[in-house]
Amino acid sequence: MPKSRLNATADETPAGHLAAAGLRHVLGYQLAQAGVVCTRVFMREVGDAHDLRPVEYTVLHLIAENPACSSVRLAKALSVTKPNITMWVERLVARGLVQRTPSASDKRSHELRATAAGAALVARATQSLVAGEAAALAHLSPGERVMLAELLHKLARGAARS
Template identity: 50%
Template sequence: MSSTPKPTPDAFTPKARLEEGGLRDVLGYQLAQASILTNLGFVRAVGKPTHLGQVEFTLLHLIKQNTAVTPSKLAQALSVSMPAITVWMGKLEERGLITRQRSHTDRRSRHFEVTADGEALVSQAMAAVLAEESQLLDQLSAAERAMLLELLRKVARQRTT
């Protein structure tokens, strides 16, 4: 009589203790499992205190880092539609976190700039999200954290559209 080896504890989902089987080797599944924690951490550290969603935080930070960025560049960077960018940017503008400016080189074009309030808020939010993620990754060494981020950047760089 042969017995089936008993799965090790890491063969199960973190919460419901369901056996993962082949999902253990699926990148998208593992990213989704990890994003559950990062999304909850973001809401706790940034979303509730600042009333910024993840996309709004990302847009605000990208605008801060990229002087005179256009809506089309932002849409392209995040793989979202122009109408979606318009809605998010409208919310940020209503809150006084960004302004729309006419381009000095092409009067038909507009770009965004972060206001002083926007810069203060995104700096505070970035510090909070980094602190939260540091706690989530505390079981990893500094080298493992750096490797994880670098590997994820390599995967993301495969995107061409």
């Protein structure tokens, strides 16, 4: 019995329309496909408009939300090496979005803070990004969008504990 067009569409790749029924329940594949959508939205709403890479936006947002954090804590939070964090922080410092000051409690480390320009940029960028994602996910109900975000957060937190 031939598949209905509805089922055939559900079992195809989002672009290119290749059969992908065997990948339907492979979480990594589904996350990658969703990542393509989110990256496209990010680049349109934030990346191109504000000249920020996704990781730079994330680092700036975390610094703005956690004043006086250190590069070590950022590296741990993002599961990246300290040299990578240092490189990204340097880019943000050079653009006047982040300031680095010696720590009062540990002379070997620095505290990071968003500048007024950095805080304003991250606020505008986040507002644009949330609106862009809402438009891209308009085919999901508000409850489904909340559930998706909660499940992804739960997945990430659970994986961090393993």
